[in-house]
Amino acid sequence: MVVVLDLEDVSFSFDEKVHVVSGVSFRVDGGERRAIVGHSGSGKSTLLALAAGILAPSSGEVMWFGRSLRAMDDDQRAALRLAEMGLVFQGAELLPELTLRQNVELPLRLLARPWRGVALPLLERLGLDEVAERLPSQVSGGQRQRAAVARAVVHGPRMVLADEPTGALDSEAGATVMRLLRELTSEQGTTLMVVTHDMAIAGECDVITRLADGRVA
Numbered sequence: 001m002v003v004v005l006d007l008e009d010v011s012f013s014f015d016e017k018v019h020v021v022s023g024v025s026f027r028v029d030g031g032e033r034r035a036i037v038g039h040s041g042s043g044k045s046t047l048l049a050l051a052a053g054i055l056a057p058s059s060g061e062v063m064w065f066g067r068s069l070r071a072m073d074d075d076q077r078a079a080l081r082l083a084e085m086g087l088v089f090q091g092a093e094l095l096p097e098l099t100l101r102q103n104v105e106l107p108l109r110l111l112a113r114p115w116r117g118v119a120l121p122l123l124e125r126l127g128l129d130e131v132a133e134r135l136p137s138q139v140s141g142g143q144r145q146r147a148a149v150a151r152a153v154v155h156g157p158r159m160v161l162a163d164e165p166t167g168a169l170d171s172e173a174g175a176t177v178m179r180l181l182r183e184l185t186s187e188q189g190t191t192l193m194v195v196t197h198d199m200a201i202a203g204e205c206d207v208i209t210r211l212a213d214g215r216v217a
């Protein structure tokens with residue numbers, strides 16, 4: 001089984017004082033669905049940012065397919081995130097001046113891959129064809145979040161990392177977003193790591209890692 005992500009004794013602190021993540025080790029295998037759960041402030045979002053190479057650990061190693069993120073420079077990490085990862089955040093974080101369709105096309109365009117005609121079928125599948133030409137400000141939170149899911153998978157990433165993707169939604173819209181995340185990643189064999197405080201969402205994953213005070217509980 002190929003190991004996608006390997007966290008080895010990873011710690012992170014702000015200003016060398018506030019210890020947010022302490023000595024966390026675990027591996028994520030290819031195709032696995034992993035939930036990271038824990039109370040507010042337990043370090044879940046920080047751990048996801050470390051896994052994605054957005055933050056650098058104070059100590060320990062984050063290995064991506066056997067390559068140390070520490071050994072890469074910022075540009076290399078950004079290029080790796082763009083090509084090999086799909087990220088979803090609680091607030092969707094779509095570009096406000098682009099339509100939903102253009103937002104979904106963006107990863108393909110940045111990667112200089114064929115992009116015409118790719119976004120619409122995916123948006124249709126997510127029930128967004130009617131609003132594809134609207135700006136993010138002109139659609140609902142659930143629709144924005146579904147578009148963010150489309151943007152995260154459109155380029156066939158090796159792993160999708162989602163931070164509270166359903167956190168701003170009611171339970172029905174949240175369940176829809178999680179179902180789509182599950183369906184789209186399992187069809188492509190994509191590994192999924194989702195940070196959530198919602199045990200119903202976590203229950204749809206294969207493995208649950210619980211954080212308490214920055215440690216694996």
Ligand SMILES: Nc1ncnc2c1ncn2[C@@H]1O[C@H](COP(=O)(O)OP(=O)(O)OP(=O)(O)O)[C@@H](O)[C@H]1O
Binds near residue numbers: 039042044046
């Ligand atoms: N820039 C920062 N400077 C100092 N401390 C920070 C900073 N960002 C986060 N923290 C602290 O790190 C801890 C973990 O934050 P993190 O966002 O990772 O937790 P979380 O489990 O994702 O919480 P939530 O579920 O509320 O989003 C918290 O105690 C938080 O106050």
